[in-house]
Amino acid sequence: MHQPDPARNIVKIIFRFFLIYGLLFAGYRFGVLKSRPDFFTLQTARQTDLLYRATGYQTTWKVLPGGARVGIFDNGRWILNIIEGCNSVSILILFLAFVWAFPAPWKERLLFSVAGSALIWITNLLRLWVLGLVYAYRFAWFDPMHRVFFPAVIYGMVVLLWIIWMRRMMRRGVV
Numbered sequence: 001m002h003q004p005d006p007a008r009n010i011v012k013i014i015f016r017f018f019l020i021y022g023l024l025f026a027g028y029r030f031g032v033l034k035s036r037p038d039f040f041t042l043q044t045a046r047q048t049d050l051l052y053r054a055t056g057y058q059t060t061w062k063v064l065p066g067g068a069r070v071g072i073f074d075n076g077r078w079i080l081n082i083i084e085g086c087n088s089v090s091i092l093i094l095f096l097a098f099v100w101a102f103p104a105p106w107k108e109r110l111l112f113s114v115a116g117s118a119l120i121w122i123t124n125l126l127r128l129w130v131l132g133l134v135y136a137y138r139f140a141w142f143d144p145m146h147r148v149f150f151p152a153v154i155y156g157m158v159v160l161l162w163i164i165w166m167r168r169m170m171r172r173g174v175v
Helices: 006-031 039-054 089-101 106-137 139-172
Strands: 059-064 069-074 077-083
Touching: 006 089, 039 059, 039 069, 039 077, 039 106, 069 106, 077 106, 089 106, 089 139, 106 139
Parallel strands: none
Antiparallel strands: 059 069, 069 077
């Protein structure tokens, strides 16, 4: 009986990861216009606004002139600027490329992809909600929260999801 070569499997997984990542990234970048917000950025702004409203804030959002950005305002006061990089799509692409690089049943990959993507999306919305509040009420904390704390949270969560996925694949003998 022929034993699968673990090194060969790892090389295949790495190749598939870069291929899937490249295709998803190129596809998304091709669809992003610098002159106006893309679909995902608009959805992020709408849903963040709904989160503010659900928690008692009187927010509005609007596409801002001069580029692909959306502002969120609390009683007319600017509290948040959402650009393409704020919508978590690049993180979702990274997460999905990793999951789909591993050989696994299609249904299992799909379920894990949907659940993980939903968790990442919701975490990002909560991140934006908190950042707007920090900007409005504790401005000195904004930069460290935006540049250090929340990237650590989001990327840490993605790594944790990857570990969970890898362990599942290791139990199957894929790696």
